[in-house]
Amino acid sequence: MVTATHVFGSFAVPDTAEARAFYAGTLGLEVGPVAGMEEQGLIEIDLGEGRSVLVYPKPDHVPAVFTVLNLVVDDVEAAVDELADAGVPTLRYEGFDQDARGIARGDGGPAVAWFADPFGNVCSVLQEA
CATH class of the missing domain: 3.10.180.10 (2,3-Dihydroxybiphenyl 1,2-Dioxygenase, domain 1)
Incomplete structure (x- = not known):
């Protein structure tokens, strides 16, 4: 059995700056850079209660079908x-x-x-x- 120290979800977008504008500006969610990963463009959406979802840049992004x-x-x-x-x-x-x-x-x-x-x-x- 795997003993995880932390679990989180993630998904890709081609442009994390535009994603941040949508998820924060349009949806009103708390969105910020991942500490120490600002240059890579990683952001996280705060889900509350100490949970978040990672959003990462992927230039050849294909939308999720779910x-x-x-x-x-x-x-x-x-x-x-x-x-x-x-x-x-x-x-x-x-x-x-x-x-x-x-x-x-x-x-x-x-x-x-x-x-x-x-x-x-x-x-x-x-x-x-």
Whole structure:
């Protein structure tokens, strides 16, 4: 068994300065450079409670085909409206019954809407059931 001293997630973008502007400016998340790695362009998104996700530059970036970041919100409708006001559209997926605003409501599961960052990585806002 692996004995980890710390665990974190990460994903790539082609431009971490633009990613920082989106995740901090558009989404309102706490984003900063990784101490000692500023020259390499690594940033981290603060998830709270001492947790973060690493975002690293990858010039030949290909967007993830899965959700890389989920933002739990109290009101998914308000979050979708805020995203729309910021010019961030929701994504649509076959097999999900999404309303006119792109919100899917599962049987007893969370209400969720997906959107992409400027690089095509999929994120979501979700309201827990």
